[in-house]
Amino acid sequence: xxxxxxxxxxxxxxxxxxxxxxxxxxxxxxxxxxxxxxxxxxxxxxxxxxxxxxxxxxxxxxxxxxxxxxxxxxxxxxxxxxxxxxxxxxxxxxxxxxxxxxxxxxxxxxxxxxxxxxxxxxxxxxxxxxxxxxxxxxxxxxxxxxxxxxxxxxxxxxxxxxxxxxxxxxxxxxxxxxxxxxxxxxxxxxxxxxxxxxxxxxxxxxxxxxxxxxxxxxxxxx
Numbered sequence: 414x415x416x417x418x419x420x421x422x423x424x425x426x427x428x429x430x431x432x433x434x435x436x437x438x439x440x441x442x443x444x445x446x447x448x449x450x451x452x453x454x455x456x457x458x459x460x461x462x463x464x465x466x467x468x469x470x471x472x473x474x475x476x477x478x479x480x481x482x483x484x485x486x487x488x489x490x491x492x493x494x495x496x497x498x499x500x501x502x503x504x505x506x507x508x509x510x511x512x513x514x515x516x517x518x519x520x521x522x523x524x525x526x527x528x529x530x531x532x533x534x535x536x537x538x539x540x541x542x543x544x545x546x547x548x549x550x551x552x553x554x555x556x557x558x559x560x561x562x563x564x565x566x567x568x569x570x571x572x573x574x575x576x577x578x579x580x581x582x583x584x585x586x587x588x589x590x591x592x593x594x595x596x597x598x599x600x601x602x603x604x605x606x607x608x609x610x611x612x613x614x615x616x617x618x619x620x621x622x623x624x625x626x627x628x629x630x631x632x633x634x635x
Contacts, residue, residue, distance in 0.1 A: 419518070419567065421578065423556075423580060426580035426581065431496075434492075434496030435456075437496065438485050462522060465481075503620050504536070509624050521559065522583065526546070527546070528546035555583070578623065579596075584613075597609075598616070
């Protein structure tokens with residue numbers, strides 16, 4: 414019997430608008446370290462990649478990245494992680510895909526220890542079949558690594574009926590590392606043309622369009 418379609422879902426910028434909390438916590442970390450706070454446009458790029466990578470990319474010296482992450486997490490667990498909201502239309506889209514027989518799992522570069530309570534707080538945990546996050550901040554990890562862990566845990570899946578859904582280039586690159594297609598969403602934090610350049614097979618503009626695109630790509634028909 415063929416495996417049921419599998420949809421891997423990014424969290425930040427795809428299911429939830431976590432930007433406000435991430436921006437505030439990152440800015441707080443720069444201030445704590447006595448470093449210039451990046452511009453609003455630069456802070457937008459913090460949504461998606463592992464947080465240590467973002468600090469390195471924005472001028473934090475290598476020997477201070479750990480301190481920056483520690484300061485960020487202090488603000489994050491103090492409340493920043495819940496300065497967040499589910500995008501309109503996402504719950505309905507997830508319900509539709511599950512009703513159509515898709516298995517849905519979150520695959521996020523956010524550490525698992527934070528991803529699970531965030532999904533629970535916003536009611537996403539009951540709409541998906543699992544939540545897979547990254548290891549702790551001090552363990553190097555990529556989106557490809559997270560996807561690998563999710564696929565290994567699921568076991569029964571097929572490339573032809575599996576897609577990754579995300580809002581940043583890291584999602585497309587992680588999917589490509591496993592020979593999977595990535596559907597990009599335009600409501601997240603990608604720069605102009607970022608998803609297309611990274612290899613997303615399509616970019617959709619609404620949760621309803623996401624449902625239609627995923628159904629077509631995994632071979633579901635009415």
